[in-house]
């Protein structure tokens with residue numbers, strides 16, 4: 358977290374470059390005034406009984422995010438499934454809203470599989486991904502009825518083959534390809550570049566070699582191919598490029614191995630508008646659909662079942678962190694509003710909208726900082742806010758993706774509670790506040806030093 362300021366600065370340079378590509382297909386979906394008004398309506402309820410800091414999630418937002426993507430797919434590519442990338446938010450209470458919508462899940466290894474089961478997902482609706490799953494985890498997943506596994510490398514394919522042979526199950530396998538693409542996003546979340554650890558390189562034939570092994574093994578069934586180009590992708594064209602590369606890979610699989618793939622999984626990456634407009638998800642889906650239609654027609658391939666694995670887009674705008682100002686501190690250079698939550702409570706890199714829960718007009722400029730013991734603990738710089746006093750509540754908005762998972766105990770700080778505002782207006786606690794005892798519970802002192 359020490360690098361958050363530098364990361365945001367870096368992000369801004371990527372961002373400026375990408376802003377040049379904006380077109381009519383991009384939407385500005387900020388509506389911050391409406392979001393503030395909604396919070397003001399029930400602020401006291403969500404702050405009670407825990408006070409601040411508190412994460413607030415909205416059931417309505419999660420449902421409408423899912424429905425928008427689903428209806429775009431229904432129009433453009435009906436033979437398709439949405440698997441929520443559970444890594445974006447593995448709180449079972451939040452996951453259960455998506456499960457209730459009919460969304461399926463992409464779970465990374467044993468931990469997220471367990472979270473999805475706690476949320477009531479049926480194992481057959483889960484795609485298990487990972488890059489170093491142990492035989493015991495694969496065995497457990499097979500035993501409980503998971504049928505589909507993503508394969509990122511040859512070692513894991515061998516483990517899966519061995520485990521399948523022991524359990525007598527025949528899992529369906531998707532090969533994760535890497536087309537070596539540069540994409541417009543933060544470099545740490547670009548996942549199909551030449552340098553990344555993820556996937557099997559397509560250009561050098563490694564992906565085809567692993568697909569060949571899967572086709573040749575009677576213990577598994579090659580179902581399809583997958584890629585995930587990265588997160589918070591700021592353009593539409595990278596999706597078209599990725600779809601073309603994968604259709605070309607599917608053609609190689611057919612020509613070289615004599616197998617037509619059933620499933621084309623293009624991963625996630627759909628962006629959320631933090632401080633700038635981003636491509637409309639329906640426009641991305643339209644572009645994917647037209648590209649897959651054209652590429653499969655050209656290669657005379659059967660139309661595959663399309664899978665998407667969005668995470669951020671389904672929950673990013675559905676969560677807000679509320680924190681209270683504890684100290685207003687003037688230095689010769691700036692004025693800091695110091696909150697009771699810091700940068701360790703939100704996923705790094707992104708320029709989250711920050712505003713005060715107040716009807717007053719913004720009139721002062723603040724650096725909004727956390728209470729943590731490092732200089733980089735600044736959530737946003739030069740934010741125009743109404744005059745703040747101790748107790749004023751500030752919203753750090755659209756933090757719904759990845760923040761709960763990356764929140765840390767820096768300076769032995771307990772993690773804030775999570776509440777879900779239900780569609781009927783009631784509030785459910787979906788994660789209770791931690792205490793300092795929770796932070797220390799697994800730590801021990803050697804006997805001779807106790």
Ligand SMILES: Cc1ncc(COP(=O)(O)O)c(C=O)c1O
Pocket residue numbers: 442444445463486548585587588589624625626627666667668669670758
């Ligand atoms: C394999 C895979 N699928 C889907 C996602 C979800 O990405 P996003 O939240 O940007 O949609 C990720 C994110 O890291 C991923 O690694």
